[in-house]
Amino acid sequence: MTATAADGSVLYVAGWGRSGSTLLAHLLSSVPGIVALGEVRSLWDRGMLEGRPCSCGQPADACPLWSEVIRRSGITRAEAEEARALHRRLRTRYFPRLAVRRLLGRRDPAMERYVACYRRVYAAAFEVTGARALVDISKHPFEADRLCRSPDVRAVHLVRDPRAVAFSWGRTKATGEDPAGAGDAEETMRRFGPLAASAMWLVWNLAVEILLGRRLHRVRYEDVVAAPERVVSEIVDRAAPAGGGDQSQAGPVGIAGQHLLAGNPDRFRGMRPVQADVEWASGMSSADARLATLPALPLLARYGYPLAPGRARRRGWSG
Numbered sequence: 001m002t003a004t005a006a007d008g009s010v011l012y013v014a015g016w017g018r019s020g021s022t023l024l025a026h027l028l029s030s031v032p033g034i035v036a037l038g039e040v041r042s043l044w045d046r047g048m049l050e051g052r053p054c055s056c057g058q059p060a061d062a063c064p065l066w067s068e069v070i071r072r073s074g075i076t077r078a079e080a081e082e083a084r085a086l087h088r089r090l091r092t093r094y095f096p097r098l099a100v101r102r103l104l105g106r107r108d109p110a111m112e113r114y115v116a117c118y119r120r121v122y123a124a125a126f127e128v129t130g131a132r133a134l135v136d137i138s139k140h141p142f143e144a145d146r147l148c149r150s151p152d153v154r155a156v157h158l159v160r161d162p163r164a165v166a167f168s169w170g171r172t173k174a175t176g177e178d179p180a181g182a183g184d185a186e187e188t189m190r191r192f193g194p195l196a197a198s199a200m201w202l203v204w205n206l207a208v209e210i211l212l213g214r215r216l217h218r219v220r221y222e223d224v225v226a227a228p229e230r231v232v233s234e235i236v237d238r239a240a241p242a243g244g245g246d247q248s249q250a251g252p253v254g255i256a257g258q259h260l261l262a263g264n265p266d267r268f269r270g271m272r273p274v275q276a277d278v279e280w281a282s283g284m285s286s287a288d289a290r291l292a293t294l295p296a297l298p299l300l301a302r303y304g305y306p307l308a309p310g311r312a313r314r315r316g317w318s319g
């Protein structure tokens with residue numbers, strides 16, 4: 001069996017969290033034949049083992065898309081448990097170890113099994129949706145590196161001004177994923193202070209750049225909100241061009257609506273008009289903006305972001 005549909009491609013969005021990947025997924029999925037899956041790397045734990053809801057509100061095993069993807073991929077509960085355990089080996093604290101292993105070109109049979117599971121999910125998702133391209137916003141640099149060794153998986157590197165990203169990580173935000181009967185304490189998303197959020201921004205973006213290099217198509221959140229149609233068409237032209245096949249047959253087959261797994265709780269609100277989130281420009285203190293600038297300095301100019309936090313904020317205001 002081929003790992004993915006013959007002429008389909010997967011757009012794997014890599015980068016650090018809170019950079020607008022859910023918005024980008026929504027935009028890409030407005031293109032006929034492109035289906036956004038959300039964070040596929042969360043299928044094992046949040047989807048299969050914890051029963052968290054997909055953006056349609058149903059847990060994965062009841063969602064019309066994910067239940068069918070799970071069934072056709074043949075991923076068992078034991079495999080999901082193994083994949084969850086393997087994914088834990090990709091945590092940020094293990095990046096140095098992973099980098100050394102990558103540098104030395106050592107084989108890693110456990111990771112190969114993980115990637116094989118992952119590719120079974122992609123293959124099943126192509127079958128179920130009939131899509132010509134799938135969007136996976138899992139964002140992980142090492143996962144992207146492994147998956148994008150196959151020519152049908154293309155990396156899209158999404159970056160956003162680190163001050164905006166740090167502001168978002170500092171906010172209390174409900175996951176919106178509380179299972180029924182989970183009690184009265186609403187579950188909230190993980191938080192980071194401005195320094196830590198920005199340090200993670202640097203580490204993850206650097207890792208993406210070093211590991212994927214020329215294989216990347218880079219996109220800035222600020223450009224996505226300023227000119228969504230142009231950015232989306234550039235991604236599609238470069239990474240998911242319409243194949244020579246009969247594209248009139250492309251598109252979701254018998255599955256309505258969006259089915260984004262894990263990620264930003266905004267996914268539960270569905271597609272809305274594109275609006276730049278500039279709350280940080282007025283809501284972030286000057287001290288926090290300075291803290292969020294420091295760790296990010298080595299990459300700010302590369303991505304075209306102002307070094308001075310005040311200038312960044314003024315630019316944020318103007319959208």
Ligand SMILES: [Zn+2]
Binds near residue numbers: 054065
């Ligand atoms: Zn669903």
